[in-house]
Amino acid sequence: MTINTITKNYKTQFKGVLSVTVRALLDLLYPPRCPFCNRLLTPYDAGKINFMVAGSNVSGLERLLCRRCAEELSWIESSCPYCAFPLEEGKYHRCNGRKFSFQECCALGCYRGGIQETLHRFKYHGRKSLAEPLGKLLYKKIALEPWISLVEFIVPIPLSRQRLLQRGYNQASLLARVLGRELGLPVMEILERVKDTESQTGLNKSQRKENLRGAFRCRQEVPEGGHVLLVDDVFTSGATAHEASRALKEAGAGRVSVAVLAR
């Protein structure tokens, strides 16, 4: 080990300890609440204190959600590997005969109940800070996928400029940043919307598909054959992810995986 790497190690370690300390202090002043039920978290919801570990997973004090929500929320345990549709034991899913331009998809839970409320708060009520626990939860889920070690970089689904100005932030890119930090991968915001599309809500499947056709474009070339992780908040019909991944593939991506919070 050269001196350079040692000092670098110390630096990262120091940075890690510092960020843990700052976060612990903030947790002291603003006790963390469960993002789903808004109850205060108890230490029994917590992991172990881990001050000495530096680098990517310094978040030793992380407390994500309360036990009750962890038990009660509608997590997806087994799902269709292509479209993340939750499956019952032993059943097989044909994605309703659709073909997607991405290879696989992974979702945290079903879009209802606690997750739905939380996503609403995250998207429409300006609670940016929810990206942190949600992103970490998503990380825990996709870390179990077999393809995760192959992913080379992360791309969030973009918002249209008008919507971005309205909301002030892109929830997908916030999530992607958290994922990037956790996975140690670069986040590249290379997609952009060419069409100012209408809101997807209230449209049926075919309308959605039509609405989005050719909506995305890649700003720059993707490394030839690269494996991209596409991040979004909700996956309903899959039209958005399909269009975005097509754009990515046109720009040179080899394989596209999708990670979403809710299906």
Place this chain on the structure above:
Amino acid sequence: MTRPLVLLTLSYVAGIILGRCFSPYIFILPAAAALLWALWNIFNQKNVVQVFIPLLLVFLVAGGLVYNYSLHKVRGNIRDYSGENCLLVGMVEDEPLWREDDVVFTLRSEKVRFREEEYSVNGRVRVTLQWKEKAEIPLDLSYGQKVSLRGKIYEPKGLRNPGGFDYQSFLETRGIAAAFYGPAAGVTFLGISKELSRLQLAAFKVRNRMSAVLRAYLPQREGNLLVGMLFGERSALDRETGQLFSQSGISHLLAVSGLHVGLVAGAIFLLGRRTGLQGWCTYLFVALLLFAYVYLCGLKPAAIRAFIMVLLAMGAVHLDRPGDFPTALAAAVLITLVYNPLLLFSVSFQLSYAATTAILFLTPLLQEKIAAILARLPFSFTLSPVKMISSLLAVTLAAQLGVIPLTAYYFRQVSLVALIANIFVLPVMALVLGLGLVSALLGLVWPLSGSLLNLANYPLLSYILFIARMFSALPFSYREVYPPRLTEIMLYYLFLALLAGGWRVLLSAYYRCKFRVRPFYFLVFLLLIALFVTWWGLPGIGSSTLEIVFLDVGQGDAIFIHTPQGQNILLDSGGKPAYMGNIDETGRLVVVPFLEYRRVKKLDMVIISHPHEDHYGGLFAVLDKIPVKRLVTTVELPETQSYGELLELAREKNIPREIVRRGDIFVAGPSLEIRVLSPPSELFNGTNSDSNNNSLVLHLRYKEISFLFTGDIETRAVDNLLKGEKILPVQILKVPHHGGYLSNLPQFLDSTAPRVAVITVGANSFGHPHPATLSALEDGGVEIYRTDFHGAVILKSNGYSWKIKTMLPFSSSLLINEMNKSGFILTCRETCSC
């Protein structure tokens, strides 16, 4: 465990309380141990709970240590020089408060010149300079000046009597160690001190300019009120107005509180938005300006609390984290108490936090209830002003519920109209504050326009004064109450906490844990508690204790006797000689507060041993406040004027007066009797002091214990006692005449053989107690208690043995040392008249 900061703060506060109760040295070892334990757990990567528990201990111990350290620092060594004339040099540390014939300010002491020698000292001193002529007024006094003063340093009086006022602790919470009195003519200016802080100087200058602008065209009363409201400068307000405000329950307007800081913060925030600041810049802008305001107001605890809570609330928005009120409150407590742990014992701190906590937890509950009541009324109450009033009502009611026990304890009065008065005043108050602040700021650049704008405040201020006057004039506006006991205050808050949702927490905790109580045992438990509380609450029933309290009234006697049958007897009532100021003072400040603290509803007997002011002076106040059944005095002698007035007052109140002499006996119960031993039917005549020698000498016997109260008798009367029938051996002797010289004291001690001697004595010029008296007592092997060293002496007896408690802790070895010293220093005079 969900709010770690709240627990940490509570444990820190508990540490401070422990630190006040116990010696600081016991904290050091546990401190080290707890710290090591915490660090060990952190480095061994234990879980949060395992790290948190030692951390709690660390905070507990830190509380005790920090409290004692800051107490030590505040006290300094200035008190060592108290009691004698000296020259004091130091820096003026605040703006002097000018009054009718004196000026009060705080001085940071540097040097004392004392008996031709100079000592360097530290510690803050509250200085009072008095003048007789206008020419003597030291008008140049202001912050930062180094001055030299001529006068006397006094050690402030601590809690010397039950139910009394702890002046020492009061000053210490303000960082002041000692008091100083001197003539205004004795001031010499030594230029500007090098230690002054420019920031503080600027703050004082700005505040003075603002005050001048605000006062400019307003009548004095309104002007003072406005300045008082805006800067919390209560001292400038006259006593009468202050009383009006406290009686109508709106005196919180005069303390810079959350309301003030919140309003100012809102104004600054809007200003910041207007100027186009964004994000963290707004935050910094508001924080800085708000701190300037809080600093300008003199960093009062309530203002600091509000400041911290506003900062945290804004931080929550910026960090996009959910804000948490209890945690914010706890953070404010913690920061304030780290800054000055002594503040925990200050009235303003306690009132401020009690009110805020109550508002926090009770308002939602009350609002619900009030809304429900309003909804049931026949006419529609959905109008927004009515809604506003109902929320105002809820907040005020919550705050009142929170502070009632404290106001009852400290001020001994409870305002009954506070609720309504506040509703009338609070909205106007917001207007006054806003207008006042704008005109003060405007006045900084253009004084005339500021003052003119401020004129708009005049009707509003008159309105507030009118409300205060009207509500305090109502017959039921306030009630004077006995101060509640500590246990009662705690029970009250416990009840309030249960009401405010504590029961839900307890219930859920009960459901969560596996322990189950059978209803039968629960009933038994409740019954036991009820029994215990009644037993505790009614100490008179079933007890057979005689209690005698020798109050510390300075130089003078005041002895309170509570018989086992529940009768209350007051033997003398303290007082100051007329030439030493107000004759009434001792009664008002010591005797009456004590009787109220003991909840004495009536006095069955008041005995005046002889007509000297230091024995009857306090009775004026007592007669005013507490009904008296009988007045017992010695035989009529040539009276002083004020004694005549006293007898006249007693006659007006229809109190029967009895004159007693040797041989009379009062029986206060089956096993308790009081006999009069002196004066004989033939009065002493031509002695050193006939009134002293003709003092009543009382012999009190309770079962097998005897007490002898000797008043102020001198040699002749003692001789007479020795010659007369044999006095049975007594166990407890009140030493005659404040320990003055008695040539036949050894014989007297031989014949009475007391085990305990109590000397009621204070600072005096007569050389009391006389060294010969002390040595005679010591030779006789008598245990000595002195009210000047021990404070009040409380003696309890069951008729066979006794227990003695003193208000001040004073070890006996120290006592003997002090006695020797005082014996050397004080010049002795054999006789005196008082």
